[in-house]
Structure formats: C-alpha cells, structure tokens
Amino acid sequence: MKDFCRSCSAVLSRRGRFFAVLNVLFFVVLLAIALVSSSLFAPPPAEGELVDVFLGLFDGDWLFMVLGIFVFNLVLSAFAVVTLPGLVFFLLSPVLLLYRAVVWGCLLAFSSSGRFLAALPIVVLEGEAYVLAAVAGTVLGLGWLKPDWVYGGEGLSRREALRRAFKEALRLYVLVALILFVAAAIETAAVLWH
C-alpha cells in the first residue's frame, strides 16, 4: 500500500512540469472567461435554486448522492470527456480541459455571490482532478503516438510505451478518484445544508 502510494506521487512528480502548466492554464482561462463574459453580456436574472434538482434526483439520500456525484464525475466528466479523447489524440485532453474552464468561467460569472462561494471549493477540487485526468489522457495519447516525448532515451517500443502509459494513468486516476470523492462529499454537504 505504501509502495503504491509512493508510486502514485512519483508519477505526479515525473509529470510535474506538465501538470503545473495545465493547472495554471485551466484556472487562468477560467478567470479570464469569467471577466470577459461578465463585461460582454448583461447579467441574467437571478435564477431559482438547482438544489431542488439534486434533492429530487437523489431523493435526499446523502450517501447515494455522494456516490452518484462521485461516479458521474469520475466516469463521465473525467474519464469519458477528458482522458479518453486524449488516448485517441493527445492534444484533445488539454483542449477539452480548457473548454471546461471556459464553460465554468461563464457559469461562475453569472452566479450569485452566495452560490459562487459555496461552489468555489468544489470548483477548485474538481478542477484539480480534471487537470490530472488531462495529464493522464495526454500521456496515454503520446504513449502510442510519440513515445520518445514521454519516455525519451529509454528506447521503448510503442506497445511498451503504451503499457507504461496505462500504468501511469492508473496511478494518476487513484489521485483523481480521491479528489473527486472529497469534492462529491463537499458538494453533497453544500446541497443538503442549503
């Protein structure tokens, strides 16, 4: 267990530069879009609460809500939307990550202060998780397309590079899952408390 945790953090260290760059890009784009959209468009009328939608969907069962949000974010939002396209072509992961930053920037710009502050910890945690998912997707894509870019100097074949990239992605996804679980718990608490 200890060795596995060490290997997870070792993978993150190895991809530290790329992670840092994507992290900065994601949050800077989010801020920029929030500023631009608030200056270009008139603020919409204050909306009704989305809380009722969540409560209705999960029938107020907090455990089911945590698990439901966690599974949805992990499988669909992180893996299917961010990581998997990167396996097809490595640039798709960062592009889809930044598209998410654009969408979130627009949503945050037009939300009330109360809702914005309640959503902020969830935005930061989920943002970090999706950045890690994008790192995983990019490594997977480069693993078969340009193995020298990720494992330069090791002389790996495409197959070996892809296998190693899968192992790296798996370790990154342990961190993604942990962060998304915490985010789901906070989101559930925010919805139920509200």
Added chain:
Amino acid sequence: MEWSRNQKWFSIALLGVILPVSLLVTFKLTGIIPEPLQPKTFRADVVSSNITRPSKSTTYGWVTNHYSDAVASVELKVAIGTYHVGDPRYAYSDYLNLKIVAMANMSQGFIQSVTVQFLRTSNKNSVVNVNEDPDYSSTECLKIEKIYDYSTESEAYIMATTVGEPENCSLTSHAYWIFLNEEEDIDHFLIINFETTYYNGTAYRKAILPIQIGVLKP
C-alpha cells in the same frame, strides 16, 4: 536537485490555483463581476372562479387574467373543463380537467422564461397531474425544461425557457386536478400562477398572473 525541481513545479501549480481563484473571489465580492439581478416583480390581482362539486360529470368555461405594461402583455386563460365523478383511472376519485393557455408578447426586449405553477392553498387532499403527452400540449418559441407533478407533498409546475430571445411565446397544456378524499364535505382551492420573466431593454422584470379555482362542497 530533483526535490527542488519538484518543489518549483509544485509551487507554480499551487500559485496557478491560488492567484486566479483569489482574483476571482475579489472581483466577485467587489462587484467587478456583477451579481445577477433580482427582477422587479409585478403580481396581478387574483381572478377567482368557484364551482360547486357536482354529482355527475359537468363541463364549465374559461377564466382569464391579464397584465400589461409599456412593453409587455401577458395573459393566462384557464378552461375549467369537465368535472369527472369517480374515474377508474384515478382509483375512482373525482377529477377536474383543466386546460391552460398562457401567452406573452413584447413590443421591445425579449421573454426569458415562463413557469406555470399549480398551488393547492387549502389542503393536500388533492394532486395535480400535468399531462406530459405532446399531443395534449403545444408551445411557441418555448422549450419545456421540467414538468413536476403528481405528488401530495410538493406543488406541480411546468418550467420552460425561451428559444432564442423571442418577443412572443405561448404555452398550452392540460392538467388534471384529482380529489383524493372520498368525503365531499371540504372545499378545495387551487391557484394557477403564470410567471413570465422578460427583459424590457434596460432591466429584467417578472410578471405573475394568478387564477384561483375553487371546488366547493355541495
């Protein structure tokens, strides 16, 4: 060296979160990124229509409420249709057919969203079942976002947003007001609210048109 390089990238990653998020919070709280506006709300007077609970199936007529200002004209028409006695589809409960026709027109600006709410004001011994069959409803320049119905604990509603930024929109729908109590010695009241949120060129406004229908004990 390895550790200090890792520290450097970790610090950059951390700053990449802290700086933009701090700026975002500052801009939001200082109003540089403005708050969504609470639209000024205008509530029209309630138009009421009462019927006495019949002993056999009976058909009634229309009730209308209307609101207008310098740029907007909003109308709610409710047809109190047939009162059905002891219908087997609803466990031999009585029910009242309602047809809702809601329209909004602007001479300037656009309509943003509409909601039709069914509020039971007297007791919870009835439910409202909104017909979701597309053959029994129609919309113009609207997209139905949600229909919520058939619960003793919550009020029913239809929520719709406009397609594009139209100057005109309309919604026609059918609902069934089902009376769950077998005794006939209580009165039932239902308020149907038509809420329209619109932009008049300078600000958002909300107009609420209520129609109250009463089914009184014989």
